[in-house]
Amino acid sequence: MDVGRQPHQALPVVADGAGKKYRRGWALRETSLVIPQNRIVALVGPNGAGKSTLMGLITGLLRPTTGSIAVFGDRPTGGGLHPAVSYLAQQKPLYPQFTVAETLKLGARTNPTWDQAYAEHLIEQALLPMGAKVGTLSGGQRTRVAVALALGKRPSLLLLDEPLADLDPLARETVLRVLITEAKAQGITVVLSSHVLAELEGVCDHLVLLHAGRVLLAGDVSELSANGTPLGELALGHMRAAAQGEAA
C-alpha cells in the first residue's frame, strides 16, 4: 500500500537535557538521547522511572521544565500531538456510542494525512464489523480500532505506552505482531513501553532504559549487547544493579 508520506530529514527524537518537574519532584532529569529513524525502541524501567513522562514530552502533551526535546526537528509546544506522531496508550480515548465507521470518520476529520483505505484494511484484517458500536466491542477489539486510528494517520513515529496491558496473551501477541509488521513495512519508528520484557525480545532493536527519572542505558541492542545477551536479560541486569545500588 502506498505510504504517501514524505521522508523526514530530522531525527525522530532528540532530547537535550530535558527534564520534567512536578510539584512532588522531578519525574525526569537531564535526559539527553537520540532516537534514530526506523528503530523499534523498547522503553523500559521500573514503576515510576519516568517512561510515561518521557512519552508525554515526545507527544508534546507535556512541556519540559528544563532542556529541550525536538521531534522531527520541531519543538513540541505542550499543546497537542505532532502531526507525524501517533500515540497509543492503555486508555483508548474512543467514543463508545460511535460505530467503527464513525470512529474512522472522526480520524479522517482530525488528521490531514489520514488514509481511509488503509484504516479500513486494518479493520477488515481484525474482522470487525464497520457498523458495530465501539462500546459493544471487547477490549481486544477496541484496541484494534485504536490501532487503525493510530496507523490510519500514517505517522512517522508511533508511541506505544503499555497499549496492550489489558489484553489476554494471545490478543497481545496478535496486536503486537500487526503493529510491528506495519511499522517495519512502512519505516515507522516505534517507541514501545512495556513491563513484559520477554515480549520485547526479537521485536525491539533499540533500548532506552530509565531508572529514577534518569537514562541508565540507551542505544542499539546490537551495540549495547556485544556478547549477544538478549534485550530482556540486559535490561533486567541493569535494573537489578541500579536497585541494589540504591539499597546499598
Ligand SMILES: Nc1ncnc2c1ncn2[C@@H]1O[C@H](COP(=O)(O)OP(=O)(O)OP(=O)(O)O)[C@@H](O)[C@H]1O
Ligand atoms: N501528573 C503528575 N503529577 C505529579 N507527579 C507525577 C505526575 N505524573 C507522574 N508523576 C510522578 O513522576 C514519576 C514518573 O512517573 P511516570 O508515570 O512517568 O513513570 P512510569 O515509568 O511511566 O511508571 P509506570 O511504569 O508505573 O507506569 C513518578 O514518581 C510519578 O509519581
